[in-house]
Amino acid sequence: MSFEKKEYEFLTEIGIGPRNDGCYINGCWKASGPIVPTVNPANNQKIAEVVECSAQDYADGLQACYEAQKIWMQVPAPKRGDIVRQIGDALRAKLQQLGRLVSLEMGKILAEGIGEVQEIIDMCDFAVGLSRQLNGSIIPSERPNHMMFEMWNPLGIIGVITAFNFPCAVLGWNACLALVCGNCVVWKGAPTTPLVTIAMTKIVAGVLEKNNLPGAVFTAFCGDAEVGQAISKDARIPLVSFTGSTKVGLMVQQTVNQRFGKCLLELSGNNAIVVMDDADLELAVRSVLFAAVGTAGQRCTTCRRLLLHESIYDQVLGRLLESYKQIKIGDPLEKGTLLGPLHTRTSKENFEKGIQAIISQGGKILTGGSVIESEGNFVQPTIVEIKPEADVVKEELFGPVLYVMKFQTLKEAIEINNSVPQGLSSSIFTRRPDIIFRWIGPAGSDCGIVNVNIPTNGAEIGGAFGGEKATGGGREAGSDSWKQYMRRSTCTINYGNDLPLAQGINFG
Amino acid sequence: MSFEKKEYEFLTEIGIGPRNDGCYINGCWKASGPIVPTVNPANNQKIAEVVECSAQDYADGLQACYEAQKIWMQVPAPKRGDIVRQIGDALRAKLQQLGRLVSLEMGKILAEGIGEVQEIIDMCDFAVGLSRQLNGSIIPSERPNHMMFEMWNPLGIIGVITAFNFPCAVLGWNACLALVCGNCVVWKGAPTTPLVTIAMTKIVAGVLEKNNLPGAVFTAFCGDAEVGQAISKDARIPLVSFTGSTKVGLMVQQTVNQRFGKCLLELSGNNAIVVMDDADLELAVRSVLFAAVGTAGQRCTTCRRLLLHESIYDQVLGRLLESYKQIKIGDPLEKGTLLGPLHTRTSKENFEKGIQAIISQGGKILTGGSVIESEGNFVQPTIVEIKPEADVVKEELFGPVLYVMKFQTLKEAIEINNSVPQGLSSSIFTRRPDIIFRWIGPAGSDCGIVNVNIPTNGAEIGGAFGGEKATGGGREAGSDSWKQYMRRSTCTINYGNDLPLAQGINFG
């Protein structure tokens, strides 16, 4: 059996065949659930088939993972770091192929597909250093002959449920930290990007096997919402990291909380760029273009709202409309393409429904607004003039649709920026320090990502990534995000012979 | 109008009279809800009356608080710290009176009442220093001419819902941090300790007023569950800090999450002390006594389970039974009393129901087990021999009931310790480093507080206080607990003229 198309043959270099078992369970590839095709969003033709996870597969996988955690958490952290280093090196060796697969199966342009894999490699490098810096604290005790420690220990198993738009980077953010912190990982990738899930897992699995570690340290399932629900309900999984919509995220959270587990949520964004009167307009326009059209508007950090100071409103809008005309739409693997297809037919339908809602709520389509007739899921990049109060502006329409609004003062711009339920990313373009520091200060943007003179998207891994309010509050990648993957304990050790009490209390 | 009993006259020194308005709203004391009495648990006689919060009071209070936050968050943190310093000094001046009131209204012995107020004073001192150390980070950017900041900004308003057992210390933990972090505080104290709520608030209010700050920076309500629900549902309150039972805590969490708010939960504990064969038994027995009987077993950190190594089981139990005989039960304000009343008649009834359940599940009462006939809510300190598997052992019975169990190996002791839903506190008594470090390590106690050779209760404020699993995961007081009261933003500032993208992506 071989691939139907010659252009898919590169997949064999990363372990993908025409039919693929979709579960990595206890170090073995197998699966006994339904067989599903995975398709190329640029033409909706089948790439390959995947056997999905059955209930029994899940049970077997978790059982093995539960046993593996006991071994893995006893491996010293710097040794765990060395495993993650090897994963990074293995990814480096397959960067082109894996990036190409991301592009093929998800639909983002090749530069972004490769960039996504590069981000995991960066995370691996970062996590290696971290493996010697997962520091606890020794805190001065108020009692003689007492030591007070703040210890960080592994949680055990981390469930990671990822979305189609970053089919492997989000796994990378989570898994690199989870692994160096001493946790096993249970991954459920998006149902529509199973090949990425499988290829990525094969790379991790290869490293585990080479080091004679239990494969179950990393357990992966291709499957649909049922697997996600199983993870949410499973009391053996103390932390579930979920990336997806606010609506589903809330359900996951309530399920996990009910069993006293924790969630790390990366949910919807509704990100604004504010352009002040003194902005470098050239920089602003290029940034808006990347932020609104990149990944076909399917990043959680995609710019969905453009807030223009009235004095430069017409000028920026004019330049932007000009730029939109020149956007090359087409096969994401083709050189020069800036805008690939939406990920699925459903996405395309949602785009159409969204446009109708926009129009019915008084939005004015300045450019775009239609789907493109083709075998793939292509739509036009769209700019809409609309009032900030419109209901549709409060929601996340997952496609290349940009709402443009006018404001007069910084205060007003910040109010509009903060007026949506979501709180992921935001940017301002200005050269005035007073505006910059107000924007990032207590009365500024209420988002988790607050940029100046760069787009809303494109975060570096050194900082913490995530958002406030309906975006869920989780933080991934850099800073002290690793702490979410560990449990903290405050330990007081009395090594003397007396029993002094805190706050000088005398008892008995 | 004057107090019915002369012994309550000291209350006038801390602003309490026979009838008291129970809300501090926009800098004024008023209340238009029902009038309720507050009683002394030692005799169930009325101390004074309190007018509780009405719906309108709540609405007025929140509105004023919402306005006050805009002013308070702009006050530089070190200036906010100085206000908290003054609160600490004001408390120091009223330590005896306030401690006495805690003892009178809650029922804990005087040493503990004063200790509770001392803990707030300690927190104030700690928070003053913190006000110059709420540090963000400057993180190296991978892009030239870019700065990456991690900023911490105030959340706005913190809702604090506290329980009767620590009627003011828990407020202190939260408010000291919340205030220096730049947040206003909305406090609902326990319905059965309104005088403490009022007296504590008057001290804070005095400082605010002296400094010409809006009183609404600190807003307090006496009232019942309805006020708590209003706070949970109020989208103007980004963080609700709740202390109470796991059952109610879960409801609060789901309500708050639904509106995209955050919770800081301090819920039920079910804390074990493990005594190893090599332990200093004298130290262990004294610790168990304080941990199981102190505060009449109504601390969240009360020791409820005693795990004894088989080799010292009889010896420790014998000593403990001997000690229990000598516990002086009586008026908590009287010198020498070790065990005061339970807080309410309902607590006493729950104790009786609990004892019945224990017996029906095979528990053997070794001492105590009965309520004490009197006007107050007194019960006997109780020791029960029972199997770790009994259902009743998995729950938190809020009274002086200690379950004793036998084990053979450290591994077994840790498994029993970790086998309950709650994860607050735990202690081991041993002198062997290998046991100490295993106990605090990845395969050790799964609690938030993991002690060695001290009781489960009596935490210092320098460490983070709180627990895992059904205990809710919140952390209060020391370490980096302050971060929960702030929102974090990752800020990238491009001060150059180019637009390099992260991960080296090239777009357009």
Add this chain to the structure above:
Amino acid sequence: MSFEKKEYEFLTEIGIGPRNDGCYINGCWKASGPIVPTVNPANNQKIAEVVECSAQDYADGLQACYEAQKIWMQVPAPKRGDIVRQIGDALRAKLQQLGRLVSLEMGKILAEGIGEVQEIIDMCDFAVGLSRQLNGSIIPSERPNHMMFEMWNPLGIIGVITAFNFPCAVLGWNACLALVCGNCVVWKGAPTTPLVTIAMTKIVAGVLEKNNLPGAVFTAFCGDAEVGQAISKDARIPLVSFTGSTKVGLMVQQTVNQRFGKCLLELSGNNAIVVMDDADLELAVRSVLFAAVGTAGQRCTTCRRLLLHESIYDQVLGRLLESYKQIKIGDPLEKGTLLGPLHTRTSKENFEKGIQAIISQGGKILTGGSVIESEGNFVQPTIVEIKPEADVVKEELFGPVLYVMKFQTLKEAIEINNSVPQGLSSSIFTRRPDIIFRWIGPAGSDCGIVNVNIPTNGAEIGGAFGGEKATGGGREAGSDSWKQYMRRSTCTINYGNDLPLAQGINFG
């Protein structure tokens, strides 16, 4: 015996009389060295007499201090913090009197005298919080069953040698940190400000005594360079914190290093303010005035060099000359005075010599340049136009002399700023983010203090204070300055039974 002048009578409120023993040794005030007068720099009349330290006094003091350290380092840090809190409260109670004495004996204006004492109070408040945060680290070990700690322990005794210009604040910076860190303090104040030394010490001593602590925890000597040399040579003093000239500082350093001790040096500054073409000139001129004339130019952070962009050179200079005309010179205790006397007659002579050197090296006196005929040590505030290359510009002339220079580009301004041996403080005035971030970045100012739109002087205690290059490299007050007062140890504890070696080495 009473004070000759009635205006000195307030001194009795802070324990100062007409004749004062100048050493606080083992909890007692005594001294057997020479009797010296202390004078008012505004009129060179005697304020009071002081008996200085003899060699025997030094020996006795150190011996007692050496014993006291063994007790003090065993007091838990939070308890030490409470002592420092009490010192802060005792200072608060005497703020006006102590501030007035600083002003009287040193010569700075009253607002600055009080500000100096306030700074110690701020430090006390800060150090109290710190006493629960002197955190060590628990670092992940690469070996199983090993713990790795980074511990911070007290050094023992800290020698503090301070200068006349901040006769008590610098002691405060050092002592607050040294004390909470568990060290005893040996203080030698400036020979010309002994009353401040004594009054300050009495406040500390009062607190120690009230708490039944050995007075020798804080040991103070009035005396001259011989005492300083004794401290430098004394192997019982692991750290000597020295504030003074670069020349003397280097000698201290070599003496201390020779016996394997450490130094914390705060030496000469030569601080520039750069005014860019886009600066807020009003803000800049006011800042220069405060920075150049404040404390009569006798701060280590005094602005000595003013670098003006050519485009605003004439305008700023014009405004500045205008402002200089209106500076009120006179008794520092009098309301409205901005410029008091230099500290000593020698200072006045050095001013005159400095002016001669300036002229001989081509400097042009634009205003001032003369001493003022009077009983006191008054000189005119002086502005000099001079080339940056002149030798005199490379040195610190301790008086109100400002060198003005012209530049064309930011690069040039930074080069001039960095071209002196000293590296303490520096400021730029601009509103352009690119300039701000270049100024504080790798190719910017090489000083320890790098300001924007504020003067070179007037640091907050939350940050680390100190400078690079000839300024000596020490850091005092905030950030992690406390680490200098402790010794760090990396501790690896093997609690297992095996002996694995780092780097996987196999030996034997």
Add this chain to the structure above:
Amino acid sequence: MSFEKKEYEFLTEIGIGPRNDGCYINGCWKASGPIVPTVNPANNQKIAEVVECSAQDYADGLQACYEAQKIWMQVPAPKRGDIVRQIGDALRAKLQQLGRLVSLEMGKILAEGIGEVQEIIDMCDFAVGLSRQLNGSIIPSERPNHMMFEMWNPLGIIGVITAFNFPCAVLGWNACLALVCGNCVVWKGAPTTPLVTIAMTKIVAGVLEKNNLPGAVFTAFCGDAEVGQAISKDARIPLVSFTGSTKVGLMVQQTVNQRFGKCLLELSGNNAIVVMDDADLELAVRSVLFAAVGTAGQRCTTCRRLLLHESIYDQVLGRLLESYKQIKIGDPLEKGTLLGPLHTRTSKENFEKGIQAIISQGGKILTGGSVIESEGNFVQPTIVEIKPEADVVKEELFGPVLYVMKFQTLKEAIEINNSVPQGLSSSIFTRRPDIIFRWIGPAGSDCGIVNVNIPTNGAEIGGAFGGEKATGGGREAGSDSWKQYMRRSTCTINYGNDLPLAQGINFG
């Protein structure tokens, strides 16, 4: 021209030939100083020849390095981290050969030679992560509209002077941190290990060249003390990291301080192992053996003093003498060898002089004490019974000589441990927590490395490495050692329009 011995041919794989230019200057290999041979300490036969550095070479090298720093410090830190990652990978590829060369030229056994190179690889991995974590702080300002930053910027050029005993690891510790921090490195290796210097540099150079970076970012010189003096005096080098004897270190320090530069000193050690009565003697004896005999006693962390509790004195000494008999002495490259030669003929002579001094001061040779007649520099592993007060015990005799002493109490053991001028490493063997925590606490060991149940040597890179007192106070490798390679600045930015002063001062 080819190597005289076939066994040296592996050197060609790491760029070493029979004659080698000893300077890497501005990206080129050249040298115009004297030609010197390098010899194998096991037989004192020539391995190869090296052309050393001339004064002109030094001048050229520094000039290029000074230019290169301007480029390198502008490269974003994470990009610098990626260069260090590549260096680590390049070392990994040559681990065996480079380890073998270390063993051949220095004389340590092969396992240690490879371990030394592995340590640099570990450092590279660690430094990569660090390159995204060289964090500054954002500190709350007490003034409205002000930001306070603590920034860390590169120093520029770091001079690294290393010793023969770790001919490349110490360079690795320094260079990895220096490079990610944005500094160029100027390295002078030991005069007797030039081939290691050259081979190591070639690996670094290869990476720089592949990345089109100036070779002068890393500048290396083979040469003798004159090069070291040039570095010490060179004002273009703000930090000199020196490893060597206390005597030379002090001279370096004074030279560097004189020009206002800083030193990072790793000087002599005199490290004790304390064995308590309850110790695991098997573990203790094996540790002493590794610590006293490993690297032929030529580690700075070598155990030189063994402090035995009187109750186990005879037993431990007996076992140790037994073990010493079985130590295989011989060619370090041969399998099974535990003790290779001393590094030079001079070392052998110093050993002989040392033994004479020991005997003359009352030391009793229990085993060993003689040189071994051979072509190489072999000496016997030696145990000496001696009083702690003997002068010779206070000094570092660089060879396999162990002084054994008896003590009665922990206090006495700690006093002996702390009674030498040096303060590098120390270990205790015990299983009692009270002893462990006293040993690592304020009244415990005064060393920079304080171990429990492991030897004095064999540090992990995650902790800070270095010692107190005569050991010089520097810290290398982990923890926050990187801060020494950067300059800290406290930056206050006023972005408002007012000029409030700190401490509430009012000026004018």
